[in-house]
């Protein structure tokens with residue numbers, strides 16, 4: 001009996017997942033390594049008791065919870081692997097991830113637990129290398145130019 005109930009819940013969960021994946025196109029974006037990015041919560045939320053941001057990294061086979069927020073207490077629980085890098089806006093439920101790493105590349109989804117469980121994948125993120133950045137290349141060039149000028153004149 002209990003097992004049956006569990007199986008039914010699991011099937012319902014999987015069905016919801018399939019439906020949402022098909023209906024909602026995540027936004028493709030690329031972010032430079034080291035940058036911060038604010039994942040704006042774009043979907044209309046149902047009544048919920050818990051909201052979670054979850055990631056399915058490209059490099060992994062499974063999803064991981066980044067943050068959980070309790071609707072009533074607005075308590076934010078950050079997963080230990082994201083400690084100090086995550087800010088959740090408890091009014092808008094937008095997620096800011098700081099100092100992004102290449103391993104942060106993946107599919108970012110929100111799930112709510114309460115009346116319904118609807119995983120909505122909102123962002124498909126590729127974290128790309130930062131070489132060619134103007135700030136790191138420009139400054140040495142200016143210094144070199146002024147040094148040369150000093151030597152030559």
Ligand SMILES: *[C@@H]1O[C@H](CO)[C@@H](O)[C@H](O)[C@H]1NC(C)=O
Pocket residue numbers: 025026027028124
């Ligand atoms: C995102 O990229 C994938 C594969 O490159 C593509 O199939 C999908 O349509 C893109 N999504 C959007 C919203 O442009």
Ligand SMILES: *[C@@H]1O[C@H](CO)[C@@H](O)[C@H](O)[C@H]1NC(C)=O
Pocket residue numbers: 045046047048049071072
């Ligand atoms: C949060 O909980 C309150 C009561 O507990 C409820 O009235 C409200 O609709 C919930 N908010 C959301 C966004 O579900």
Ligand SMILES: *[C@@H]1O[C@H](CO)[C@@H](O)[C@H](O)[C@H]1NC(C)=O
Pocket residue numbers: 061
């Ligand atoms: C991913 O999961 C599939 C089965 O779901 C398994 O066959 C495969 O080995 C897994 N790959 C990795 C990299 O864990």
Ligand SMILES: *[C@@H]1O[C@H](CO)[C@@H](O)[C@H](O)[C@H]1NC(C)=O
Pocket residue numbers: 026028124125126
């Ligand atoms: C996410 O982006 C990757 C790489 O850009 C692409 O291969 C993949 O198809 C995209 N997935 C979705 C669901 O848009």
